[in-house]
Amino acid sequence: MMKNGNSDAQILEKICRQYGLGTLAEPPRALTGGLMHKMYSLFTTKGKYAVKLLNPYVMQRADAMENFQTAERLELILENNKLPILPAISFGERKMQQTDGRYFYLYRWYDGKVIRGTDVREKHCAKIGSILAKIHALDFRENTYLPEEIHIDFNGFLQQFSKKNKELYRLLRENINLLVESQEKGNAALKKMPKREAICHNDMDCKNVLWLGDECRIIDLECLSYSSPYMELYELALCWSGYEECNIDYELFRSFISSYARAGGQLPDDWEVLYDCNFGRLEWLEYNMKRALGIDCSDEEVAIGISEVKETIAHARYYAEAKNQILNCLEQGSAKRI
Numbered sequence: 001m002m003k004n005g006n007s008d009a010q011i012l013e014k015i016c017r018q019y020g021l022g023t024l025a026e027p028p029r030a031l032t033g034g035l036m037h038k039m040y041s042l043f044t045t046k047g048k049y050a051v052k053l054l055n056p057y058v059m060q061r062a063d064a065m066e067n068f069q070t071a072e073r074l075e076l077i078l079e080n081n082k083l084p085i086l087p088a089i090s091f092g093e094r095k096m097q098q099t100d101g102r103y104f105y106l107y108r109w110y111d112g113k114v115i116r117g118t119d120v121r122e123k124h125c126a127k128i129g130s131i132l133a134k135i136h137a138l139d140f141r142e143n144t145y146l147p148e149e150i151h152i153d154f155n156g157f158l159q160q161f162s163k164k165n166k167e168l169y170r171l172l173r174e175n176i177n178l179l180v181e182s183q184e185k186g187n188a189a190l191k192k193m194p195k196r197e198a199i200c201h202n203d204m205d206c207k208n209v210l211w212l213g214d215e216c217r218i219i220d221l222e223c224l225s226y227s228s229p230y231m232e233l234y235e236l237a238l239c240w241s242g243y244e245e246c247n248i249d250y251e252l253f254r255s256f257i258s259s260y261a262r263a264g265g266q267l268p269d270d271w272e273v274l275y276d277c278n279f280g281r282l283e284w285l286e287y288n289m290k291r292a293l294g295i296d297c298s299d300e301e302v303a304i305g306i307s308e309v310k311e312t313i314a315h316a317r318y319y320a321e322a323k324n325q326i327l328n329c330l331e332q333g334s335a336k337r338i
Helices: 008-018 064-080 122-137 154-164 166-190 229-240 250-262 271-277 281-292 299-321 323-330
Strands: 029-031 038-043 048-053 097-099 102-108 198-200 209-212 215-218 225-227
Touching: 008 038, 008 048, 008 097, 008 102, 064 198, 064 225, 122 198, 122 215, 122 229, 122 250, 154 166, 154 281, 166 271, 166 281, 166 299, 198 229, 225 229, 229 250, 229 271, 250 323, 271 323, 281 299, 299 323
Parallel strands: none
Antiparallel strands: 029 038, 038 048, 048 102, 097 102, 198 225, 209 215
């Protein structure tokens, strides 16, 4: 286990001093929503800010810094094209900063609120679908998308859970055939995916959009990369229409996709390929199975990992059961390719 140095409170106070933000007018407050990094409010004598302390275990990964640098470069493209994002503040022409070994991003405060999935309406889906099409249109590339197959050793995790967590052992054992089949079908479908790619947010679900009236700002931009616009469209249409609550509203689903198309977004030829390819949550499951086992994470992340494993498996089961309804919806009306 990695040992933490200074506490988060000490780090936040030092950030205020080191970056000329003034003195704290009230104690920093932890902001909800982050499952990987930590967010805090910083209300000071000079203004209101939010700070994201990056997960030190994530920063230890060999490709972490390169991925963040790519995301920062793409964030600037979105910022320069006036997309409704909440960009990190730059210091010395750099967005990512470091204090006492902790990496972080600093943001100006935006007084918007996250809406819960159950509160999503057609106007929200239409807005986000349209914004997504504009992001994808910024740099659309042909013949460059080369997805990698996923190979998760579910039986290996099953053995580890048998020794460390009986509840997760039973849950994984009951669903292992479904997960293995999803992985196999997904890897086969990847070979049929169009090779087009575009700038993608990669996590633009409800928790990463702040609303102020009918206006919004997109946050959590550190996952920006070039990826399949078709996959992102499909995944986000699911998320914004109730997939997270295992209760898809197919009117919202159609609204999201039709608004994307009206804004100039390109729709795919074969929706079933996308259905099978939508197995990226298996990577999230793998990450959280490791957290649940205490692998490469802090002690406080173990409970998060356990909770996320349960939730992700529940989503996998619901997704399998909803296949016919999802594909029928996509093959009708405005969800058809235009």
